[in-house]
Amino acid sequence: MPLCQRCEKKTDTSGHSFAFSHLKQTDCEFCRLVYEGIIAILSPTIPHDSASATFPSFSLDPRKNFDVHILAYGIIVSFWCSWGTICPWSILPTHRAITTLESSEEGSFNTALEWIQDCVAHHNCSDNVSPTLPTRVVNTGLDGSPIRLVDGNSVRHRYMCLSHCWGQERPLMTTTKNISSHLEEIPWSTIPATFKDAILFGRKLDIRYIWIDSLCIIQDSSTDWEIESSKMADIYRNSHITIAATAAKDSRGGLDTCHTRESSVKLRGRTASDKPYDICCQYAMAPMTSAGKDTPGRPIQHPISSIMTLEDYGGAIPVFPLLTRGWVFQERLLSPRFLQCGRDELLWDCRESMHCECGQRPPDLPYNQVSIGMSDSDLLAHKWRKIVEFYCSLNLTYDTDKLPALSGLARQMSEMKSEAAYLAGIWSDSLDLDLLWVPYGPDCSEGKEYLGPSWSWSSSGRRIIYPSVWRSQEHDPSVKVLEVYFEFINAFCTAGTADPNGRVTDGRLVMSVPLFPLIVGSASDNDESYVMRYKNTPFFQRDGSQVHMDKRPSNWRQLFDDFRRRVFLDNIAKRGQLKNKIFSCRLARLEILEDSTYYLVFDARDTIQIEFSLLLEQIDEDKNVFRRIGLLADGRVVEGHKGDAQSWMNEPSCFEKDNERTQITII
Structure with a gap:
């Protein structure tokens, strides 16, 4: 679909300023679409109808996003087309929709599966295809067998790990009193949401065993804790993947807390030539007053950049409660593959790559798997x-x-x-x-x-x-x-x-x-x-x-x-x-x-x-x-x-x- 002269210039990264009122008054359908998206996101935060409001032009950044820079308010709004839909404007990038891990449709689970399969096929992140299991693991019930604690000594098999916050409410634990019953069966009704989601995710990946610290270490035995904690390096390094409940503050939160709502604003309709469109927009950069709130089109927040400490990033700490925990730091670095369930999306770390679903993840996370290894x-x-x-x-x-x-x-x-x-x-x-x-x-x-x-x-x-x-x-x-x-x-x-x-x-x-x-x-x-x-x-x-x-x-x-x-x-x-x-x-x-x-x-x-x-x-x-x-x-x-x-x-x-x-x- 043709663009107006101003839209044609918007792909020029040198930038052109124009009055906001132009978007509303033009006959260009794309300009009007952008106007609607900005109004949906900014109103009533920003006085968008101000006669003096001027905005720089659109520009394509290195991540191939179509961004509107509003320097007067320190705001960037990104626009893209939903995956699998017809996009009448070729200058818009296409991103896959963020759905849920449980969805059987095209969405987050398939995205995670693609990341895993690509890593296994093309990376050297793990050379231990069939490692010795940790002392104890949880059977995920892949073949319909009961979910239970399993003795892993001398058994070689692929397994996954769960990284989670214990929180104020202690999770389901194995103790000297209940270990016998846990070896027989762990009733589904007693398993908290995060553990359930991780077990179901393991089944979808065809993984039979999962290691969960509170269940696989006898929590009231100091001797067992000392022995098993000394094996942490091997437990996480030898796992096929670690899935992290990054957004959940305790074991009740589940893995899908990140997908209870979509953060982008949807712009659906048909053009004058009757072509359907499904366009999304949201903050790529937002004012501090709205960055952490559930406002329309709020930005997807990513884990902490390497030039920040937790105190620098304090406003976003509640979004990633798991990443504030000391134990989790080494879990992330030791795992060959680390899949995070954030508030808004899935995030991927392996020893050779990092990804997120929105495509805007900062490339310099602290001490990630890509940068941990060196010889000097x-x-x-x-x-x-x-x-x-x-x-x-x-x-x-x-x-x-x-x-x-x-x-x-x-x-x-x-x-x-x-x-x-x-x-x-x-x-x-x-x-x-x-x-x-x-x-x-x-x-x-x-x-x-x-x-x-x-x-x-x-x-x-x-x-x-x-x-x-x-x-x-x-x-x-x-x-x-x-x-x-x-x-x-x-x-x-x-x-x-x-x-x-x-x-x-x-x-x-x-x-x-x-x-x-x-x-x-x-x-x-x-x-x-x-x-x-x-x-x-x-x-x-x-x-x-x-x-x-x-x-x-x-x-x-x-x-x-x-x-x-x-x-x-x-x-x-x-x-x-x-x-x-x-x-x-x-x-x-x-x-x-x-x-x-x-x-x-x-x-x-x-x-x-x-x-x-x-x-x-x-x-x-x-x-x-x-x-x-x-x-x-x-x-x-x-x-x-x-x-x-x-x-x-x-x-x-x-x-x-x-x-x-x-x-x-x-x-």
């Missing part, structure tokens, strides 16, 4: 620190799960770092950067149970950031280690369970280091700033209005705008309770290239050099035993991509002249 040792260490940063922003019901919930990924990483020892969350071959974690956010009350040695991030109840990965490109670390001041001697951790990468009961780090005594106090009687002083050189915690980092700062430079030397305490509440001698243990000096970050806040030539030292409290003076209580940072901005050594020559570190090393043990 420095990049592996960098990748691990980024994993830890993101993982520490997620939620765990029990703090003691901090190391167990990451143990599967630690095991996978150890296979690629065969020469390095895993030490309660950090690695022996990259201590110069792994030890430099900085806590932020509100204090957490210290529990009675041991979480990890003080030098490991696992001991902290707060979120953490690493200066060596902050805002850096995922595969291009923007940090150079200019100097290392310590010598690593040895370290060990005592495993608390059968899992060598799980909980620990003890940990010691022995190093030869430059050690400097500090004086503790406030800047003045009327100042709330907290000061660690070496001789006449003070290190300030924060200014009086901000005694600690309560949120993730946008860049490192802002931390040194008012005070060049900083104190970062691991536990703010204890700052007035330090009764032992306090020392600084000089570690390393780094150069951070600010122009390599996602957020180009500074002049392109700016770099920042920071010297980091551990802040230690002496526990045993005779044996030189210490525990970490924080981090000291001495930072300065320098000019030029390669840094400026003169800045350190003109104003050296206050520790520069005293470099005699002492052997110490940090617990």
Whole structure:
């Protein structure tokens, strides 16, 4: 069908502005269709009838969507034609309708099946066609047999996994009291909606067995839990696929919570030449006030982009409750194929591709299967620190799960770092950067149970950031280690369970280091700033209005705008309770290239050099035993991509002249 002259120009990506009133007044059928779609979506949010309202032209973006950009309101509206219908306008792309997993019609299940079949046929995501089953699996009743728990030992067969939120309402569980009956049959009436949907989905895929954590681990047996949790890496890695109830807050939500309504606006009718059309439109980008609401044509929300933390994406967290859970992080990364049931659509991750039903998924999800594998040792260490940063922003019901919930990924990483020892969350071959974690956010009350040695991030109840990965490109670390001041001697951790990468009961780090005594106090009687002083050189915690980092700062430079030397305490509440001698243990000096970050806040030539030292409290003076209580940072901005050594020559570190090393043990 022919287009008017303005519509012909709308495929030109250079852009043309025009008055909104033109869409309504023109004789062009396509212009009027676009007008109807915009009115249906924006009214009454945007004053679309304003005489001064002008809009840029339509443009085809790289995803082949037909978008209307409304820059005045920060809005993009996408238009497309439904799959299988006649589209009178060739400039519109075609997308498949999002239906339900249970639908036998062309829709979501067939889309998922195509993704799976394409992966199996063309990718190298899994070479284990017939793996050994986990200790226990659930029989899906594929052949009409009862749904029940099955002993999987020594049996080789294909199986799938379910990733789900437990929520406030505990799911159906296997315990020492009911395991015998579960081995006979699990009555359908007792199975929650999410489990039912996953079992039915497994049947449609012709998969006989499914692994569900609450059913396949004896929940009131600490011994069984320890043994089975240590096998998590193999359980998820060997599965055919993991299906994730991403939108369900507990086991009652089911897999089809994402398909209870369609988010797009439908424009159906017939053209003047009697040709039928079925056009869809919805927000591709929406104002923050409407992005999370069930408004007409609201945008399909996708999981978090890699340049965001959970706190950055806080408004969308309720849309993806599963992705806020710490345990799920490794489930997604370890599975060869991960199919998410989101609120609006299905999303696909495998080790070679990512897809979504709407075709607009951001290509840079954090730590996806496409990017998890690499061989270079420095990049592996960098990748691990980024994993830890993101993982520490997620939620765990029990703090003691901090190391167990990451143990599967630690095991996978150890296979690629065969020469390095895993030490309660950090690695022996990259201590110069792994030890430099900085806590932020509100204090957490210290529990009675041991979480990890003080030098490991696992001991902290707060979120953490690493200066060596902050805002850096995922595969291009923007940090150079200019100097290392310590010598690593040895370290060990005592495993608390059968899992060598799980909980620990003890940990010691022995190093030869430059050690400097500090004086503790406030800047003045009327100042709330907290000061660690070496001789006449003070290190300030924060200014009086901000005694600690309560949120993730946008860049490192802002931390040194008012005070060049900083104190970062691991536990703010204890700052007035330090009764032992306090020392600084000089570690390393780094150069951070600010122009390599996602957020180009500074002049392109700016770099920042920071010297980091551990802040230690002496526990045993005779044996030189210490525990970490924080981090000291001495930072300065320098000019030029390669840094400026003169800045350190003109104003050296206050520790520069005293470099005699002492052997110490940090617990």
